[in-house]
Amino acid sequence: MTTPSGAGPDPGAIEVLDRDAGDPDLAIGATGLLGELNRAGVLAVADVHVAERLGVLGAEPDESVRLATALAVRAARSGSVCVDLTQAPQLAPDVAWPEMGPWVERVRASVLLDDTGPLRWEYDRLYLTRYRQEEEQVRADLVARTRQAPPDVDSDRLAAGLERLFVLAEGGNAGVAAGVADQRAAARAVVTGWTTVLGGGPGTGKTTTVARVLSLLLDQPVPGHRDRSSTATPLRVALAAPTGKAAARLQEAVNAEAGRFDPADRHGLDRLEAVTLHRLLGSVPGRSQRFRHDRQHRLPYDVVVVDETSMVSLTLMARLLAAVRPDCRLVLLGDPDQLSSVDAGAVLADLVDGLPGLAGEPPTPSAAPDAASFASTAGDNRPVPTVSGSPPTVITPPSVVLLRHPFRFGSAIAALAEAVRDGEADRALDLLSGDDGHLRLVVDGRDPSVRRPVVEAALAVVAAARRGDAERALDHLLQHRLLCAHRTGPRGVSDWEARVERWAAESGVTVQPGRWYLGRPVLVTMNDYALGLYNGDSGVTIADGDGGLRVAFPSVTGWRTFAPRRLAAVQTTHALTVHRSQGSQFGHVTFVLPEADSPLATRELLYTALTRARNGVTLVGTPEELRSAVERPVTRASGLRQRLRDRRDL
């Protein structure tokens, strides 16, 4: 998707507020442009205060520089890594902004940009120093990974493995054949390189491919051994994801796929566990940005696979790249078109666009460093190869492979998601007005065609719950999901939650809002490692056969149930925000479109909502609201893709 970095403000970030005197959102004492933009709702109190403080500490008297500082703070708070000042006037067109040329010059000349100052200017953007350093570190670590000789690979064995594991099932059409060919290309890239980004929409086979790739890797002879043998150290593999729920899904998918392999190809992958990235890196209590594993204490793995990389922030990616050994194969999976991380950065999309820039030069094996220089590291007993005085050349380029063929969901949804991704509103509206039966746009939320699937799904869940049939209840729970962009307001989760409970009650279901009742769908809102339940897990309340209630959750073996009182943090979930639904899929999705001028009406949000559905989608809203979302890509300012394309030290 084309989301030009730094092309404009992130509309999702602008919060429009009604302001009164005494409003806690007003920065007391803020004057001039800072005060005006605070009152207009563009700058938050924290943006103003941090800018004022840095201005005082750095003895920067120029108000326009403090304004730029506040915008850099605002940018980071809103998901951007830096700010493009030339775009700033779009935030509040009626405000008298400083004249651009002289303003930029004053900012660039400010003491706040001194060597030890809090700001940096690069790629025509203003950074808080910390983010500029993280971006640069990500680039430097990725470059370092290209400067090693490629991994040793037994190509005959690899070819035989590819033939064995990536076969076109009988009856597969041309689309499937192309999909399998892409998966093979991805597998080859992972085996023969150090850094691979494997992107694709839902159901394109990313985790299936990874399971097969891991089998291929484990089938390779260990360096120094003619063959894999009991005396050889097996490859150490780590599976990780940004959230506990995503980690659990990755583990299940890899275990399940490996379970389908011939025993000789399994290599224990059917029992491999996945962890959160924070666990992998070793969280330090009270230090959310520091980890036990870092550049001095590298992770002891030969292969690290990260799923749902679109949810990984720049900071977390920087920490990960610092901690993985350069000679550890790093595989980043995810959908670059989905919503980005909550924290600053759009790393996956930047890597997909920018990494091929690093690979721009053909590999030159003759320039391979002789690995003469080694630095020993704690946390891993093997030396880490470093390159000393070697020619600055790409030897093993990183790979970006995009999988395009959806194996899981219907072609109508895939076509609609593609139109949205490509920003083609007319095509999207055409698809929605067709009579395919899987896609609908309904203007009025009270329309019976909106109510029907919602109530039918709720009744089916309750019927199974009453019988104590956990499997069926969970199955029905996944058949339909109502999604909203907002949490509150007439189109938000809380209003629709109440509406669905009212519809269910009118249809004979006993509903006790906020309490436990048969068929109550719940969402876990905090990781509970003791119970093995994760933030984002969905469950349903069923009869325990003894007059009481249990709450059933899906598990690798089918389902598990818990007494309601053991669940410390759950909420009812007849409706869900799109952000919360990331990483899950449902049979049918009803998505309540945000109003056309809502800051959440974005292409990424709509794409993410659509790709949660496997069989059908009902959009509730007007054609104008759909068009507005399709035509507004989120633009998170970042210099990473430009930095990766910049061949200054290659």
Ligand SMILES: Nc1ncnc2c1ncn2[C@@H]1O[C@H](COP(=O)(O)OP(=O)(O)OP(=O)(O)O)[C@@H](O)[C@H]1O
């Ligand atoms: N080459 C293939 N041939 C047949 N089926 C496949 C192939 N690759 C994947 N599939 C099937 O497609 C479905 C989706 O695969 P998979 O879960 O790996 O996709 P994904 O991209 O990881 O999806 P998500 O992003 O939703 O996790 C699975 O049922 C899988 O078995």
